[in-house]
Amino acid sequence: MRLHVTLRAPLAATAAALLVMLLPAQPAWAHAKLVKSDPAGGATVSAPLTAVTFTFNEMVKQQFSTVVVTGADGASYSDGTPKSVDKTLTQPVKPLPGGAIKVVWRTVSVDGHPIEGQFTFTNAAPAPTSAAPSSPPPATSTAPAAPSSTALTAAADPTVDDGDDRTVLWLALGGIAVVLALAGGTLWWRRRTP
Known part of the structure; x- marks a missing residue:
């Protein structure tokens, strides 16, 4: 019973981190x-x-x-x-x-x-x-x-490409968040185990 309780917190933290990281990336996927x-x-x-x-x-x-x-x-x-x-x-x-x-x-x-x-x-x-x-x-x-497409693209917003770079960035940040959440959860679980 204690094992299930100690695993729930890291899993919930991981799920929350994934949700927070991936939801803001959705507008970049749709044009x-x-x-x-x-x-x-x-x-x-x-x-x-x-x-x-x-x-x-x-x-x-x-x-x-x-x-x-x-x-x-x-x-x-x-x-x-x-x-x-x-x-x-x-x-x-x-x-x-x-x-x-x-x-x-x-x-x-x-x-x-x-x-x-x-x-x-x-x-x-x-x-x-x-x-x-x-x-x-x-x-x-x-x-x-x-x-021309180059003139309009340059005038539009030089910092925004076509969304593909932002998607990769969000996925990389999401992966880092998952790794950090799992590492933190594992560390927390090991310290709580007698």
């Missing part, structure tokens, strides 16, 4: 993911759009988000910068031309991990009556592209 976009990739839109909306599974950093919306004419139809509210990122757009519309997006998770993607949809809404929102790029340039 934001796109849940849906409106309009969706491949969709055909029949009503005029005023914005393209992205919904993520967690919040993203507005200051590091970019969305480029281009028509078949190569002109940009993005209107200002994207706005982030809760888990939603919204990019206002100028009146879109008919045909294929390309959307290239990039943002950063709250943990510093950059995520990006692109899709196209078809605009079948009535043609806008106003003038074109912007002039097409010169013949020597290519269609607008999202910012």
Whole structure:
């Protein structure tokens, strides 16, 4: 009976140390993911759009988000910068031309991990009556592209890599805590034994 009582304390201490060490590491394992976009990739839109909306599974950093919306004419139809509210990122757009519309997006998770993607949809809404929102790029340039990943990653947070380093750090600290708890429990048990 005494043996069971003396083993419970070190085992409980070890379990508590593991729980404390591993719980804070969980946010580093999960990065934001796109849940849906409106309009969706491949969709055909029949009503005029005023914005393209992205919904993520967690919040993203507005200051590091970019969305480029281009028509078949190569002109940009993005209107200002994207706005982030809760888990939603919204990019206002100028009146879109008919045909294929390309959307290239990039943002950063709250943990510093950059995520990006692109899709196209078809605009079948009535043609806008106003003038074109912007002039097409010169013949020597290519269609607008999202910012480079190195520039956005450096701007995001130079101390946060992509979470893998933090995961290894937490696992190493957890292993050290377990070893220390077991060593302390063993030492305590030996001193208590007559």
